[in-house]
Amino acid sequence: MSAIPGFMKGLGYTFKQMFAEKSTYDYPNEPLKMPERFRGIQYLDVDKCIVCLQCQRICPTQCIDIKGKPNPEGKGKVLESFDINFEICILCDLCTEVCPTEAILMTNNYELATYSRDELFKDMKWLNENDENIRRGDA
């Protein structure tokens, strides 16, 4: 075997690889499914939020903006507005880790590309409607 010059062994290897199985994904023709724990865009459940502001405090890039108002029916606070600035959100998952009521959860969606930077500023309504592929809490 050592009599064969090294580069011919290389040529033989690449020739065999020509018939091996291809390892590319056919994205975007076929959607790419992410595993259960994938950290995608957040989902917000407005009713569960108690405006404790833990997520705003833990966020490493300060991308969450919360405004609460006193609860008209009962005690505590409810949400008035909840914005996440996706220009700086790094999808690090610390906000879901500290939330005591599991009001904010990650989904498995990752398609965030938009044509204009204004659309990257997601508000409460959008985050509430982003309810597909929500990550299970016990994953």
Added chain:
Amino acid sequence: MFNWLHGPMTVGTLLTISVLAVVLLLIVLAFVTYAIYFERKVIGWIQLRHGPTEHGPLGLLQTPADVLKLLIKEDIIPKLADKPLFILAPVLAFVPSFTVVAVIPFTDAIGFTDTNVGLLIYVALSGITILGTLLGGWASNNKYSLLGGMRSAAQMISYEIPLILSAMGVIVMAGTMNLREIVEFQGQMGVWFVVPQIVGFLVFLIAANAEMNRSPFDLPEAESELVAGYHTEYSGFRFAIFMLTEYVYMFAMSSLIVVLFLGGWLPPLQWIPGLGFLKAVPGIVWFALKFVVVVFYWIWLRGTMPRFRTETLMNFAWKVLLPVSLLNLVATAVIKALV
């Protein structure tokens, strides 16, 4: 066709030959289009991926799409570039590549020239391309291009010598430089020149690779070192011309190898009696098959090998290939004189 060349020239013959020449040009262009596609597919398969698949069925329209994009781009000439030379360089590089295709005999009936110095014309004309690349490197007013152009000139000049010397072994054995007669001589010999001239064949293969500026000898356009070498500043249509040059040379060089060493249009294994039925397949099919094998070899080599260092490249040409091809020539001459 060769009868027309040897007979008197009439208006009818002239017109027919011109039309056939245009047909040949179109065939060469079609070859270039699908050679690019073939290269991308084969390299893709080597690298465990599919290659072009999006445009057209199986990605067959990928090259026309690329060429269309290149043609409709804005023609940018850098402000401080030497304008006449900048425009002249791609033309000088490209015109010889098409002209040398004229000397190749494709079958015993199809060929455009029948001169006694066919090989000499080929080598002489392909030397003009070196001027084109050097001018392109100089006229761009860009240090990367200059380096690339210098490297290219040094490399192509150095490797022309082993190229010619290894082909000389074939000429000594055949006794003629007429390419059609070389193929007929192989028919008479019974074996192709690749067998008695195996050393010459290997040297020719390596030197041809260097002449075409392809990997592993692609220093002049080393992507990871010099961005793109001598055609860094060219964009759009002019870049398309440089690319066309490279692929037309692949056509011309592969055809030359098939004619000189692999028996042209002759069917294989003719020395085994009983295989006469192979003669029923037309010569052009055999030519095309051998041609495809040679082209595949260039692509396979590109997908596997890294590139040489500058000094190794030069050392290899002058200290290894040149002595080997000289020895081959001397041995051929001695054996021919004795036998």
Added chain:
Amino acid sequence: MRTEELTLNVGPQHPSTHGVLRLVVKLDGERITHVEPVIGYLHRGTEKLAEGLNFTQIIPYTDRMDYLAAMLNNYCLVHAVETLMGLEIPERAEYLRVIVMELNRVASHLVWFGTYLLDIGALSPFLFAFNERETILNLFNELCGARLTYNYMRVGGVKWDAPEGWLEKVDEFVKRMMQKVDEFHTLVTGNEIFLNRMRGVGKYDAGTALAFGLSGVNLRCTGVDYDIRKFKPYSIYDRFEFDVPLSQEGDCYARYLLRLEEIRQSLRIVEQAVAQIPDGPVMAKVPKMLRPPKGEVYTSIEGARGELGCHIVSDGKDKPYRIKWRRPSFVNLQILPKLAVGLNMSDLVAVLGAIDIVLGEVDG
């Protein structure tokens, strides 16, 4: 004949400078007379930002320093904090940490392998290496939800336990990768052109290496046997059997062989860890607000590129007073001007690739 020295700018955008690095090169014909690296194009001020964040919030930032080996960066920070606080980490967490760190080392070396050979001119090994790396990234995706910036380790343990069937997949991968390393050797190591490009290029000896403060493979290729996992074992590395590859040559070929050998040794460690991993909790009992006591600590680990160290000065609050990371690529890059004198352009690219830098780490 009058000749002039040519000043070439191997600019911030270039196909082979592994990131945004600028090299101002003075050439005499094709020989290099002087090289000056200009860095700072990727500086994001991580160390300064860290002064306004508490320790858990700094962990996503460490992912982005050496983005090819993020687990190792995570570990460097949490190890320093745990040493300062004197915490005891559960066994299962330690084993999971070792598994992900060594897998990440393999992934980083695969990227190095692919890009180095791409610089040298071979187009195909890049894709073979990235094919294997895809498997590792998919494993990490299942484990912690991201492919490149993991945010996986926490002070006191790790965030998630391994999901069902994950450890079996790791074991399968280890077996396949061991074979693939042999295939890489078949493709590359015997090839005469590669040997000609790498052998004898960029040679230096142990004295120079120690004087410049090199570490990792760049030091071990000269014969100095210094691997922090053996010299000052941290975590549970003293429980595993592995060799530290050494060479005496000191050229690019030695570094290439050592990194491929390191892939094999890392796979050995992963195999043993998967076999030995116990059950248990993955996070120690730590208070919600991490307040390390007042003091300073410097700890270092064996990163993918060399000695990765973290120096924390804490004044009792939940945010550090000052953090400094000793980043190996920043230190290793300093030897380039010395090695580059007298080479030609192709060799410069080969030498720069063999030092193995990541610009995220050089600039911080």
